[in-house]
Amino acid sequence: MCEPVKVIGTRFSAFSHRAEVALRLKGVPYELIAEDLDNKSELLLRSNPVHGGKVPVLLHGDRTAVCESLVIVEYVDEAFDGPPILPSDPAGRAAARFWAGFLGVNHCWRLLWLALWAADGDARAGFREEARARLALLEAQLEGKRFFAGDGIGYVDVAASGLAYWLGAMEEVAGVSIMDAADFPALCRWAKEYTSSDVVKGCLPDWDELVAGYAASTDKFKLVAQHAAIYQ
Structure with missing residues (x-):
């Protein structure tokens, strides 16, 4: 059993x-x-x-x-058995782990958080440009590919999933646009494809509830951004 x-x-x-x-x-x-x-x-x-x-x-x-x-x-x-999530070859696994690390809390997401919630407007604008520069590197990784892993969802897609859904909800609440379709068409297309997957849809939160939860937590988010800025 x-x-x-x-x-x-x-x-x-x-x-x-x-x-x-x-x-x-x-x-x-x-x-x-x-x-x-x-x-x-x-x-x-x-x-x-x-x-x-x-x-x-x-x-x-x-x-x-x-x-x-x-x-x-x-x-x-x-x-568990089933389709592999990480690439099968060592070089592919190393690359996937690198990009997952790049997306981590202390790298890409720290800048995104500061771009959304930093108290100082000028500093927030600077963090936004830094975050967009990081997103441009991810945009390039999608060239000619449906997902970061190729034709199917893989390790980097899972690592980047916060960009596909949760970032948009935060942008709506914060009133800040970071990952727009004009400058990041591949990332935005990828986000739609990822969240449209039947596998993924079954474990996404309700959008309106997510936005409402973020709206109720803005003071907490700003406090986290204040601490993050100190150690930036």
Whole structure:
């Protein structure tokens, strides 16, 4: 009998989405344990004590909990049968991991966050241009390809999924345009293709609920941006 698979997370988190979509790409049934991040459960705190109960966490049978979204994606790719998420050759895997790292919280997403929520208008404009320069590098990676992985969704597409859906909701709330179709046609086309996939649609949050949640959290977002700017 197959061991049960559970994801502790929230449908509103782009990082939880990475874990869910990896499982769906592999065709693995799983249970989403919805977490209230303002009132974290004992299960979450016990399962991810190192990072203060951050989501997602993958629980696979009686094995040790797997934390960190991209670590989970790689675990899912190795632990379950199904279409590969990472490229099969070492060079391809190295390149995929490089671009996933480029998209990480301390690189591309830090600039995007500051471009959206930094308090100082001039600084915010500067961060926007820096973020757009990073997006231009990603735009070039899509030349002649449907997805970053080629014809199907792969590791970099999963890593970049926050750009495909969550960024647009943040732009709407912040009143800031960063990834526009005029300057980033390939990225915007990719975002539509990604979010239109039947595999992906099943683990996307409702758009209106996502926007409303972000609108209610703008003060928190601005505080995070203030701290991020200090260490920029």
